[in-house]
Amino acid sequence: MSRLLVPVQLDVLVVRDERERWAATAMTQPVAGAGGPRRQRLAPEPFTELADGRPPGAHLHWAVPDALTRAGRDAVEPVFPVLPDRWLVVRLSGPATAPTRTVRTWLLPPGSGPGLPGPGLPDIELPDLTPPLTALGPGDPAWTAAYDNVLGRFALYDDLLDVGRAAQSIAYLVCGWYGRAGADPLTGVDEARFWTLLEEFGWSLDRRSSGADPVPTSCLFHGSAVAIGWPLPRWPGGGDLGAEAEARPAPAEVVVAVGDTTAAAVATLALTAEDGTAGGRRDRDEASGVAGGPLVHRLTESALLGTPDRLDLPDWPARLDAALHRARFGHRPGRPVTEVVWQPSPPSAPVVGGPGPDGPGFPGPVPIPAPHGRLVEVRRPGPRTWHAKDPVVVLQGAGRGFRHGGDGRFTPTGHLVCRTTVTVLGVGIPPKLGLGAEALPDDPLAGLPVPAPDCANLLVELAATDPGSAPDLASAPPGRPSPLAAARARLWLLRDPDALPSGGLTGVTVVGALPSPLALTPPGRPWAPFRLDWSLGYLPSPAGVHDWRLDDLDFVPAGAAPAAKPTHLLTGSTVLTAHAATMAEQDTPLDLLSGSLADLAARLRGDPLDPVVRERGSPVADPPAPAAPEDFVAVRAGALRLLRLRVVDGWGRFVDLVPGPAPVVPSPGVQSPGPPDLLAFPPRFTAPARVSMRFTDGAGGTAEAVDGTTPIAGYLLASPLDGSVELFDADGGGLGRLRPDPVAGTVWEAEPGTAAQVGGGPDRDVPNTVLAAVADRVLAADRGLRALPAHLRTLPALEALRRVLDVTRMTVDEVGAAGTEHLGLLLGHPVAVVRARLAVEVEDPRRPPALAVTALPVRLGVLGHLQDGLLGAFVADEHGRLLVVDPAVADLAGDGATLPAYVNPSATFTVQPGSPVMLTLLMVPGSRVHVTTGLLPRKAVALERSWTAPALARISPTVRRGPVLRDPAVTRLPVPGRVRGSWSWHRRADPWTWISDEVVPATAEALPPTGPLEASDGWLRLNRGPDPDYPALPLDVTCVRTTLIDGVRTVVAVGVNNADGSHVRVPVAQAAGLLEVRRLGLRARRPSGPPVPVRVIRRADGSRSLRAVQDGVDALLALPECRDG
């Protein structure tokens, strides 16, 4: 039976000073209540210390292999590997020449085996853990990191009372295995699986030790600590070998970086180090606006995140900003929704024909016409909710330990080298072999229920590698170690290859295969930081979010300074991880530790944070939440003051960083303009929230624009020639124009060629109420403008509208998304008038009433995004106030002139959470609009191409031209020849009469005019020809789902048979949408006779229903009811 010898790191902390202070690290044993789930605090309170300290003696703590602390990847829920549950601890003490060393053994856990030789274990009451034992322990991933948690399992206290007070060297060996049958990961694995498992675990096999051994069938974990001096670090014959280097850093050596993300904090540390100062660099850069400071920081942060945005795009700064801002939030998926979509069949494989009539290569591959496709029901996740991530503390120089996560650090490939059976028999200097067995009594483990002979071999290895067991200690010169002890101590250099002389271990004889340096720990005072205790003061802004101003991307302080005294004292503990180090390090490990100031939002809300304890197997349910505290915070805003910061290690040793000499460096995102000890805490919701931006029915309703409903109310087309703005309906049909008039200011002019009514306004000619309101408000704003005294006169609203559109359009890539094939985009710049509904939704179970009346600022559109095509907006149906995208637009559009009140230059409006706001957006077709709230990541919604493409193909400006030379007999004008449609020349014979001439395309051919030409003023208009009509794909409706509405049986869903025989049920709204885009033709099947086409009926309220009437009978209602399933 072959075993795989897996090294573990054994650290021994020798306590000689009883006055030392120790932090409490022990986790409370969870106890399920009888009344169902309950919350119980398991972690110790932050900053609490052990009242009785730690007793003198050796405190052993060994780390379980990294591979056994990682959850399985494929499991739906994390599944941790089982940990070895049987351990043998062996101590060597006493002089090595008497004639052998004294051996003492412990078998863990207590009571797990037969009686042991020697004194029994200390009186430990082990918590009752339900097997199998994993790294989670009773439910904490960091459970094994604390010495007190695993005492008796992966830790041992040796009071050393039995070894006396004579100076001596002590060595320990731990040897672990699985006592539970089948728990060993190597149980029953064949050779192929063995190597796969080895790779999964990150282990490798020392080929020198494997030889021709069969595949190991079990694991044996082992580690040793040697040359520990007792009661002093020095021992006879060892010289300075017993000196214990202190691994715990001094507080002044640690740099504390606080950032809004780990990457931001690491970037700050990196740039600070370059600068050579502990802080202030970012302050200086931000204040002076020197390019490079914030830019380099963000690029660094982006690179650390591993997701640098497309820096080759022209609008990369805005993209980078948005990506980094989004990185400051976490998200959870929303509830999934179901919908039916048309899924075209994939194109069939082309058929390669043989040589055609013209020889080889003709006609080549001929694609076979694909079958139509089918309707399928798909589930897609609902909109996500976002929550602000907590600030992160990154510690530089805090003495990152590699006990956890560093198993592979001694090989270039990152593998932990294991052996099978061959161990070290001796370490000496020629001609002395320094055999370990010589220092041990015969068969020291006789009678113990331990894996033989490996544990005994490992004990020999311990004696062979322990300088304190060298047989020549008596020959040591004064103050220096004996030659053999010194030779064995050279093995310690293997832990640090950089310190190893070029000759390696020359002159040292090793009999056997050395273990990984991980398994051989030299004396020292270990430091394994794993927890950060922190205490913060929350200093709210007096007026909350209103003391902050929404900038381009996020809030910036603008109002009163935060309160002087904290209203909330926030205290917590965070597990320190190497996340920051792995993010930044390339080859050399970095001494970086990071942890977030976790659950700040929950602490401000007074939400319970203690874990829920329940009986195993009982249903998952949270106990009822307590009532909201009086100082409940729904929207945080203000500053944080770092009051205390303490790093705690596995034994409970700690370093106080704050207050203390450790410099604190805030990243730019948390820099506060106030006192330097404050950290900015920008406004965020304390509950998950989302921005809901939905396009709605362009006709003015509130229904979402889905299933064939378009959000387009119409189009505006500004003419630079005459300063007019032309209006088109959603289909691209001309309606009329707003035109500057020297007398009236701005007048409405109906579409040329249509009968006009004196004094008639847009509401008469524009059927869409939204579009009519947009035009009407411009007229109203300019009414009476000319009569005002000159000093009160402003720009006309029509002119202001045109300028705002023109200025904002400079920053938009108009054809990037919409394409260039549309004539409308070439002949003019149509602006889509789009309806949308905006809501900020906060999923706060406490439903704080104050939140519902908090007015939160919102910005629409971003100038920096090329694809953001918002040119202006009207909020809450106030079509008399044009909201610009950025205040700078108003400045540039004004160009020195006074803008009318029609233009709202603030670029910001307010929204109350939970209260939707209707928006009328002026957008470039095919573009998107971004919503910036600062409280949440920037959100973008894009116009669907199908909403605008038909209109863009039809829109053509009615161009007022004149004078043109016109033949009285025939209107011959130069017009584009490749446009489908006909051209008209509309002119007025007198102020009341329109004459429309059909335009004959003029050519260069010399056709003499029939008479003198006349100069003619008029409007040139293109009447686009109809698009080719493609036949819809017929699908048969075989059943319906009906319900009674007001006593009338009404179809709510139809069952459709796909061509492949599958069946899908389509809700009426979706079916109507599919029919209206003419993609599908639904037919109601009848028992006899041909199927009846299904038509969409629009009701007065905008809702739609399906009918298939034939001979006065609705064939749909004659169909059977669809069965469930």
Add this chain to the structure above:
Amino acid sequence: MKALVTGGQLLDTLATAHQTGLVPTTVVGAPTDYVSSRVAAWRLLHDIPYAYLVPDDTMLPAESIRFFHVDPAWLDALTEAALGLGADPPTWQTRAPRVLPATRRSVLGSMRLVRDVRRGRIVVGDGPSDLPWPPPAGPRDEPVEDPPVTGFLLRSALVSRWPGLQVRAWTTAAVPSGADPAEHAAEHPERVVPILRLERLSPGVLIALFGGVPRLVWLEEPHHGVQLGVDVAAAVPHLPAGSRTGAGREIQRPHSVAVRDEQGRPTGQVVSVPMRAGARPGVVDVQKLAAALDAARPLPAPRGGAGMSLALLQPPARQRFAGGAR
């Protein structure tokens, strides 16, 4: 978290760039060959409706020719409007002064090629680079002087009856009237005014455009075939062809034939062309004409068919339009 580039900074940058014309060079670069070719064609009045060239029929009556200069200001306006199509109006207004010089430079280079492209001799973008009328060198944004473009419109039966009517233009009127145009052009290339466009706008209307200001323009019969004929007698130089009597009969103008020696050189003598009696008007009595020629200048043998052909051989007719001295 502040934005790296605020909207205000972005707009300032854009506005400044537009005001100063410092737009990216890729935008200011020369237009594509196709665009250059199209604009060059428009500058040569291609696709311009005829009514805009001749708004009134009386401005170009039948059997008339009108010489003109092409005003480049109008063509610049056309170019600017064409290139500005689809552009943002304020943006275009600021960019146009920057873009147009580069465009014009390219367009001028393409103007010589338009004719060859239209005739199918070359394709767009495939023209020779060493044009005799190259665009001026200099920095790309330096104003470019338009070479003068002139031309004429001819409305005449000449256009329909002589489809191959040839046009030559010279910078000087001192070109000998009997000179061979090819030989003269080879000897004096500096005197040649290139033809940019020569096209029949209708069966009876011809437009010609020259790349310069000619002092002399020739209209020539096509140089093909052998033409035999007689001359109109110089005695009644002012009687137009086709003049009719008061009774409606066409007045037959006397015709003559120059007498040549055996070398084919004119002797300076002229004989009247006898007409056949009793035949339809205008039928020459060849036998009498041969006898008259033999009488005027006897040859070693009486003039037979070949001799008569030589006597009646006529070179292509050439109409000269010469301007006054500059």
